[in-house]
Amino acid sequence: MTPGTHPSIPKPTFEGDFQLDEVVSLESGEVLCRPTQHYAMYGQLNEARDNAVLVCHALSGSALVAEWWPQLFAPGGLLDLKRDCVIGINIFGSCYGSTGPGSIDPQTGNKYGPTFPLINVRDIVRAQAKLIDSLGIRKLKLAIGASIGGMQVLEWAILFPECVARAISIGVAPLGAMGLGLNHLQRQAIQLDPKWKGGHYAPEDAPRGGLALARALGVISYKSVELFEQRFNRKPNRNGENPWISTAAGQNGRFDVAGFLDYQGEKFNARFDPNSYISITRTMDIFDPVRAHTSPYAAYERIQAHLTLVGISTDWLFPPEDIRSLAAIIGAAGVRCDYREMASLHGHDAFLAEPEQLVRLLTPVFE
Structure with missing residues (x-):
């Protein structure tokens, strides 16, 4: 793919809602009553249902993965819809279809607004796992995401280790004081x-x-x-x-x-x-994959996936040295974890601003 070109954007083969029937207990101690997740699928699940790729979106993204990360689907990209079934799930708290502040609270009949409960990345991933299970998918071929999407990927690998074969988390570590x-x-x-x-x-x-x-x-x-x-x-x-x-x-x-x-x-x-x-932004603040585990080792030794962490050379929101250190800690827990780094002037935004470089960087992961 020639740098700077824009591939045609594939249309989803399915787009709709998945409603959790029960009351969902959250890490904060609050609850969501019968929340809904909006999701989209590109391509088709094969008979064995082992070709599913979960793409987790960043802060302002949506379930429509191909609209905000089209280069992943381009010829020579990481995803091939003749082979892969790509799934995007909108996170709780968003305004793109899943339950969020603009939704109606069933308990009051009014919009949640500022009363929408505090959502942890673990809450998001546990709900996503129920949706994935409802599709008959027992193991994701790949989970990939950047920023808060990368936070979801790391939690997937820890919470549901037997359900993820490969995991790629881009531009993510727990937020520092800045x-x-x-x-x-x-x-x-x-x-x-x-x-x-x-x-x-x-x-x-x-x-x-x-x-x-x-x-x-x-x-x-x-x-x-x-x-x-x-x-x-x-x-x-x-x-x-x-x-x-x-x-x-x-x-x-x-x-x-x-x-x-x-x-x-x-x-x-x-x-x-x-x-x-x-x-x-509050969900991003409280992301800590070690919290609720007895130690970093106890959290990370659960991971069974081949994990790749990607840092960005000029990212000062999630500095590459923090991600490199995280990769070393996870590797010390016995996990197959490698670190790769994008050399870019675009800072944290590089995964969106220079996706062709990201594709080149990650292609060897699949070889």
């Missing part, structure tokens, strides 16, 4: 918006200013200093605004980087919900 602080500030940006109204806003009057600012802060954490200097440096905004001259309203213009960040926030507003953003 990442936790940035997520806190993003939530504060939303909650300090005058339209927040305690989280009980109307969809048509949501705290869009706060969400746009939160997303702009997030975008900064997803990129690298080198990339921003290369792209923007101290250039004035490309639409002709001059940051050194005041306008008639007494305001200054913008530098080019400010215009870029403002645009990212505005674009995000059109497709995401503020309460969902708060819910999912």
Whole structure:
């Protein structure tokens, strides 16, 4: 595949909902009543049902894997729909079909809104396992994901070791203090918006200013200093605004980087919900695969899958040295665990910004 080309996007062979009939107990001690998971399938399960690939999405992704990671399906990509059945499952807390803050709470008849319970990555994976089991799949050929998707992959390998043959977790380790602080500030940006109204806003009057600012802060954490200097440096905004001259309203213009960040926030507003953003960033904060186990060794020795951890050279949200260290700890527990690293200026976003490089990096895993 030629770098920069965009493959045609395959359509799902199935898209629908899976409802859990029972009350689901969560790690937080709260419950979800009869929650729903929205999922999509590409390709067909074979007779043995041993060709299933689970692709776990990142914060703003969805079950429609081919729409946000199309390069994985391209000729020479990691996935081949003549061979693989690819499954995407939208996580709890999202606004793309699964139960989240915008859903109706059966216990009250009202939207959850800010009362949506705290979701742990383990809660997500346990629910996904029930959906996968309902499809007659006993073992996943591969589980792959990046960011919060990579968190899900690692939990799959620990919680259901006999159900995963290969696992690839990209750009993931438990968040450090800097990442936790940035997520806190993003939530504060939303909650300090005058339209927040305690989280009980109307969809048509949501705290869009706060969400746009939160997303702009997030975008900064997803990129690298080198990339921003290369792209923007101290250039004035490309639409002709001059940051050194005041306008008639007494305001200054913008530098080019400010215009870029403002645009990212505005674009995000059109497709995401503020309460969902708060819910999912909290889920990322509390990810800790060792918690609830007696030791790191006790957690990681459960893994039976061939595990690959991928770091990104300029990722300062999930630094590569943290992921390299995690790979060493997991390997010391007797797990087949290898570490690979993307050399990219795109920071944490590299798995989306340079997917062709990721494919080249991971192809040897399957040889």
